[in-house]
Amino acid sequence: MSEKKRAGFLYKRFEGKVGLVTGAGQGIGRAIAMRLAGEGAFVGVLDWNPDTAGETVEIIRSAGGSGIALQADVSQSVQVKERIDKLATDQGQIDFLVNNAGLDRPGGFLKLTEMSFLDVFKVHILGAVNCCLACAPVMISVGDGRIVNISSIYGKVGTKGESPYCTAKAGLVGLTKSLAREFGAKGVRVNAVMPGLTATPTIKEMMHPKYQEAFVRETPLSRIADPDEIAAPVAFLLSDEASFITGAILEVTGGWGM
Secondary structure: OOHHHHHHOOOOOOOOOEEEEEOOOOHHHHHHHHHHHHOOOEEEEEEOOHHHHHHHHHHHHHOOOEEEEEEOOOOOHHHHHHHHHHHHHHHOOOOEEEEOOOOOOOOOHHHOOHHHHHHHHHHHHHHHHHHHHHHHHHHHHHOOEEEEEEOOOHHHHOOOOOHHHHHHHHHHHHHHHHHHHHHHHHOEEEEEEEEOOEOOHHHHHHOOHHHHHHHHHOOOOOOOEOHHHHHHHHHHHHOHHHOOOOOOEEEEOOOOOO
């Protein structure tokens, strides 16, 4: 199924809602933005790359959805607040936040530098914090909001050569649980999704097929995920169907790492 068709076939579960998805220029973030727009939400597509953010919005609009491209480096709090404040002002609300932006600095631990860790933490952890700081007050003011942080199964089990990434993804679990406790009585639910290996452009370009094949051999469902298969449970957690779920860490891995 083409991206245009995928974005247009869903029912309007999020009609009248406004969401923000970070790192939505490609891969999992794009699939989530398309899913929310396909179900009726107006989506702020935030990415550091304005070209890919614009491409996502073009796909959404061509399928009959609504959204806007927002360019920002999530590690920069002033940029983030300016973009989110504008989205909230223009649309009158922000109902959903999906913290998906990320990057990787792979390598053996003893060969890594402090900057390797800082680069990853600034996007995964500080980026999520900045977006929550900007969105949560809007949600709390109306007593309703939903946040989903995109962690990784590597944040649970770890792996060789990925210590900055694994540490950052584990940190998102702690942030999720802390905010779920703090914001629950204020009407804001906070959950996380832990994807397994997913067929994103980054994986296709950077991960050698032999490593993908090894991953598949250890996966009970015997394949890697499509980005749409991550977007679907994210949409569930953002929906009213998950109204009594907060602080949950949902593994979407095909059984890998259980």
